[in-house]
Amino acid sequence: MAIQSDYLIIGSGIAGLSFALKAARKGRVTIVTKKGMMDASTNYAQGGIASVLDPNDSFDLHIKDTLESGAGLSKEKVVRMVVENGPDMIQGLISLGVNFSHNKTQTDRLDLTREGGHSRRRIVHTEDLTGQEVERALIHSVEKNNNIQICENHMVIDLITTSKFIRRSLSTNETEETCWGAYVLDVLTGEVTAFLSRITVLATGGAGKVYLYTTNPDIATGDGVAIGYRAGAKVANMEFVQFHPTCLHHAMEKNFLISESVRGEGGRLIDKKGNHFMEHYHPLKDLALRDVVARSIDAELKKSGDECVYLDISHRPQDFIKPRFPHIYKRCLELGIDITKEPIPVVPAAHYMCGGILTDTQGRTTITNLYAIGEVACTGLHGANRLASNSLIEALVFARFAFEDSATMITGNNNYQIPDVPLWDTGSATDSDESVVVSHNWDEVRRMMWNYVGIVRTNKRLLRAMRRIEIIQQEIKDYYWDFIITRDLLELRNLAAVSELIITSATMRKESRGLHYNLDYPERDDKNWRHDTII
Numbered sequence: 001m002a003i004q005s006d007y008l009i010i011g012s013g014i015a016g017l018s019f020a021l022k023a024a025r026k027g028r029v030t031i032v033t034k035k036g037m038m039d040a041s042t043n044y045a046q047g048g049i050a051s052v053l054d055p056n057d058s059f060d061l062h063i064k065d066t067l068e069s070g071a072g073l074s075k076e077k078v079v080r081m082v083v084e085n086g087p088d089m090i091q092g093l094i095s096l097g098v099n100f101s102h103n104k105t106q107t108d109r110l111d112l113t114r115e116g117g118h119s120r121r122r123i124v125h126t127e128d129l130t131g132q133e134v135e136r137a138l139i140h141s142v143e144k145n146n147n148i149q150i151c152e153n154h155m156v157i158d159l160i161t162t163s164k165f166i167r168r169s170l171s172t173n174e175t176e177e178t179c180w181g182a183y184v185l186d187v188l189t190g191e192v193t194a195f196l197s198r199i200t201v202l203a204t205g206g207a208g209k210v211y212l213y214t215t216n217p218d219i220a221t222g223d224g225v226a227i228g229y230r231a232g233a234k235v236a237n238m239e240f241v242q243f244h245p246t247c248l249h250h251a252m253e254k255n256f257l258i259s260e261s262v263r264g265e266g267g268r269l270i271d272k273k274g275n276h277f278m279e280h281y282h283p284l285k286d287l288a289l290r291d292v293v294a295r296s297i298d299a300e301l302k303k304s305g306d307e308c309v310y311l312d313i314s315h316r317p318q319d320f321i322k323p324r325f326p327h328i329y330k331r332c333l334e335l336g337i338d339i340t341k342e343p344i345p346v347v348p349a350a351h352y353m354c355g356g357i358l359t360d361t362q363g364r365t366t367i368t369n370l371y372a373i374g375e376v377a378c379t380g381l382h383g384a385n386r387l388a389s390n391s392l393i394e395a396l397v398f399a400r401f402a403f404e405d406s407a408t409m410i411t412g413n414n415n416y417q418i419p420d421v422p423l424w425d426t427g428s429a430t431d432s433d434e435s436v437v438v439s440h441n442w443d444e445v446r447r448m449m450w451n452y453v454g455i456v457r458t459n460k461r462l463l464r465a466m467r468r469i470e471i472i473q474q475e476i477k478d479y480y481w482d483f484i485i486t487r488d489l490l491e492l493r494n495l496a497a498v499s500e501l502i503i504t505s506a507t508m509r510k511e512s513r514g515l516h517y518n519l520d521y522p523e524r525d526d527k528n529w530r531h532d533t534i535i
């Protein structure tokens with residue numbers, strides 16, 4: 001049995017949902033998402049969405065800040081496209097019913113906050129729960145739309161492409177590598193179904209779970225990059241992993257982010273003895289770019305041997321902190337930390353994947369009819385380092401341009417026929433009684449990536465990591481063919497594939513730039529390395 005639609009959208013975060021709402025005007029849309037609709041990084045975004053809305057701000061300034069952050073690898077054309085479309089996107093969200101916070105004194109204006117690397121206040125937010133509010137409004141609209149079918153607990157295994165699955169069974173004449181949908185596992189029943197479509201959109205988000213410590217939710221296992229890469233799509237800049245400087249350090253809470261806007265509103269980093277330390281590292285102090293702050297904390301921790309540093313905003317009045325950061329205040333208080341009175345223990349953690357499936361300005365990948373949008377894509381916006389709050393806006397803008405591009409195909413070619421594809425074949429796979437292998441390898445990959453391919457890298461550590469990941473990949477391959485697939489196994493397979501791509505890219509780049517810092521090549525080398533790492 002196969003399910004057929006015009007658009008197959010993989011992922012229910014901001015990228016997938018905003019694309020779906022547009023695509024539903026053109027054709028039948030199916031969204032598959034591997035857990036519940038709300039299980040997406042989007043739902044956890046705190047800080048907000050960067051856009052030029054203040055009369056004292058300008059597109060040129062936002063472009064300049066983004067290019068500076070990108071450390072020579074952001075593509076100016078893409079940056080301009082995203083920045084100039086920003087205000088329209090914010091308006092679009094407001095029309096959908098998103099309630100952004102308003103300025104306390106000029107109540108007809110949106111409140112704009114500031115984050116590291118931004119020269120102006122330009123972050124639109126909903127208190128400190130921006131992503132949750134955006135996701136709520138998008139899901140509300142999607143659920144009302146009769147042209148959109150939603151399949152929760154459906155996990156994509158692999159894409160259906162001409163050379164991998166179609167020519168094998170059908171001998172079509174097609175020479176171009178084309179995507180015709182995906183094989184999808186119903187996580188609850190264990191059944192695998194072919195979801196066929198004219199247009200397939202990877203909107204699967206990031207890969208923070210590759211690392212032991214991350215701000216990302218459990219879904220962020222890099223599936224889209226692994227799936228796209230296995231299908232033959234080009235992947236770029238995987239060495240640029242952003243570590244957020246301030247993830248809460250607490251035994252009971254592993255993934256809780258302390259938003260950068262806490263520093264934007266005056267919060268300062270201190271060591272155990274209460275000394276400010278950022279002035280020793282950068283003139284912008286606590287508001288230096290994330291990579292600088294994360295490396296500075298890493299250096300402080302290595303020097304002192306302490307487990308964490310502290311972020312202190314307690315000098316600001318309670319009646320400012322509580323309404324401005326209600327979510328952070330509440331969660332910390334539940335854990336016994338009153339942020340109005342005491343500093344918050346923090347450590348850096350993997351946060352954002354700047355690399356991903358390589359796309360053009362329309363979100364097109366190197367495979368025909370396959371688009372990639374949101375965090376899974378490498379569009380050229382972020383370069384070697386993402387500017388804070390530039391990812392939600394990127395997802396919105398690329399959803400728009402990818403839709404407009406794909407729509408011309410749907411309109412211009414209504415007679416297309418989707419070829420038949422073979423049914424999923426489980427072969428002689430049996431149920432495993434050894435799931436400990438999967439959990440052991442999960443743990444090993446994440447620890448190894450944290451220790452050898454983290455904030456500060458060396459050639460020796462990268463080589464060690466490469467040797468280990470090759471062995472783990474082989475073990476997973478053997479296991480994959482012998483046992484009936486589960487979500488855990490598929491995620492592990494993707495996690496390992498993405499780890500290998502990160503290690504390979506980090507090994508290829510023989511310089512330090514943006515988020516990639518290698519002690520054996522500590523300098524930036526514009527003469528030889530001012531280009532993307534493409535695999």
Ligand SMILES: Cc1cc2nc3c(=O)[nH]c(=O)nc-3n(C[C@H](O)[C@H](O)[C@H](O)COP(=O)(O)OP(=O)(O)OC[C@H]3O[C@@H](n4cnc5c(N)ncnc54)[C@H](O)[C@@H]3O)c2cc1C
Nearest residue numbers: 011012013014015034041042047048156205374375389392
């Ligand atoms: C704690 C936190 C705070 C952040 N704060 C900000 C911020 O303030 N501003 C900002 O701009 N950015 C922020 N970011 C980054 C931003 O939230 C993400 O980059 C963005 O939400 C990604 O959106 P997306 O739609 O690409 O992916 P996601 O929102 O992660 O959605 C991915 C979807 O794909 C699904 N999926 C994945 N694999 C599969 C598969 N194999 N089969 C089926 N479905 C699959 C997932 O279940 C999920 O529904 C933050 C991120 C985190 C984690």
